Amino acid sequence: MEIIRIHHPLDPRQIPADPVVLAMGFFDGLHRGHQAVIRRAKALAQERHVKLAVLTYDHHPAIVYRALTGDDQKYLSPTDRKLNQLDRMGVDRVFLVNYTGEFSAQSPQAFVDNYLVAFHTVVAVAGFDHTYGKKDVATMARLPQYAQGRFEVETVSEQDSEADKISSTRIRTAMKQGQIDEVNDLLGYLYRTTGTVVHGEARGRTIGFPTANILTPNDEWLPGIGVYTARLKVGAIWYPGMMSVGHNDTFGDNRPVTVEMNLLDFQGNLYGEPVEIEWHHRLRGQVKFAGADELVTQLKKDEVDTRAYFAQVAAE
Template sequence: MEILNDIKNVKLHSTAITIGNFDGVHVGHQKLISALENVASSQGLYKVIFTFKGHTSSILYPRKSLCLLTDFDDKIRFLKKCNPDFIITLDFDCSLSQMSYMDFFKEVLVNRLGCKALVIGENFRMGYRGMGNAQKIADLCDAHGVYLKVVSPAKVYGNVVSSTYIRNLISEGQVDVAKDYLGRYYEIKGVVVKGKQLGRTIGFPTVNLNCCKNRCLPKKGVYVTHTFACGNRYLSITNVGVKPTVKDDSEMTVESHLIGYSGDLYGEAVKIVFLKRIRDEIKFERIGDLKRQLQEDVRYALNYDNLFYNRHVLC
């Protein structure tokens, strides 16, 4: 498997290609890549996943803020698990965004990447202003002898799977439901930074994450989570919000209390996997009330974790 960050001096041949932002690499993307695998295997072609370093919306709609389900490194990590022969990652810049779908098809896909088969979703658009729809792409494929496979959308619980739909689920706190659309539990990564250390004074030390600003954060509240640090997994409760009891500003923070852990993780990279939302974020009048609620949250997490693993064993 090879990752190509530039194709100016690349000349591939006999390839089957699929293209997309692949934010989240969710079950819809996985269905598309599975179709790519089938086409490539049946025709003896190399499997190519073509994606972008940044989301195309950042160029096409610069005034529209977009939170992402995966950062670039995680997206590549998940795409690697799909076992392509090549992953192409280009900067989606103004020049590329203004290329017509016909020029992109002929100059990039056919001439440079040796495309013999193209796998796209029903709603896929290509080229300047998205003018290359599925029908126009089909006409180009016919003219250039390229096999075209159009894949129907994946559905979960009758709903079409999309990155936008998953972002909405996460922003509503439905991380346990989002799991079925992602094909895994939602996770974020960050580096542990120093907070005000008030949790230590009430017996609930936390790790505070310095998260990527454009990542999709779950709805404010407390969650059952697993926190991965230094090669270990810890059951944890994680607060997403502004910590109204101990501070009063609008800065969003993510902090986890690792149940049963005592130590110093400052500067360490950690990953938090969100399993289940427990409750809303609450402003308590007294620190003692906060402590009692955190004790309840820990009991909830321990019970949920037992059910979580028993359920997976039974499955």
């Protein structure tokens, strides 16, 4: 997949001369709604025997418009992961635009003239609620007016799950609540994050449940407080286990959130390993136990449930 990184104003010499069907969007998470846009664009590209291209951005547009919150600094798909996902979906070319104040200040007509036409677009494809400027004027309904017959416009309708729109906002809300099963359903795949195994308090090994403590990037969304079934990728191998996101408040109050995984039947030294986490299923919320004995009793039940979960997955 060809990646063309663009800083406004566009240098036309960066752009190959061949025509493309262009899918547009920020595509954070590349959820089922985004996938519908890409699939439609891919079908149109194949019909016209041209390349499939995607126009997307290197960071949240919110950075340009308002003061950041903590949520604005997190992504369901950081740029590298998003590019890998697009590559796996068969995208030929990505126009990765640095979203700046100058870029955002363009009128809708200027954006179309300076970018969509310059990309040699034959069909522009996006979701029904996609905007490319001010929401009241830069709509998909108005895009044919700005296109002026130079390219076609295809709008992909709303994709729903349980009568509600599939959206990155809905997924982020479910993520905060720890509803990873809903997150995975809306994404259409198992959510993943990355991290590095670091030293923790080593308390788990004293109670018979040693854990890999994982330092996670600040820009990636994590599921909310709870205990989950998950897999940990070390090198090329995936290891199943149970993952805790929580404060370990059985051992004290006002503790920081940690991400710890007890791997099933694993022996070895993981310190310093870069890892990938695949989040499967929520087992339960966090509980403050009266002491270590109660915690161990619950962890044994969690282990039984985790083994049963992965046995069922293997049988499917």
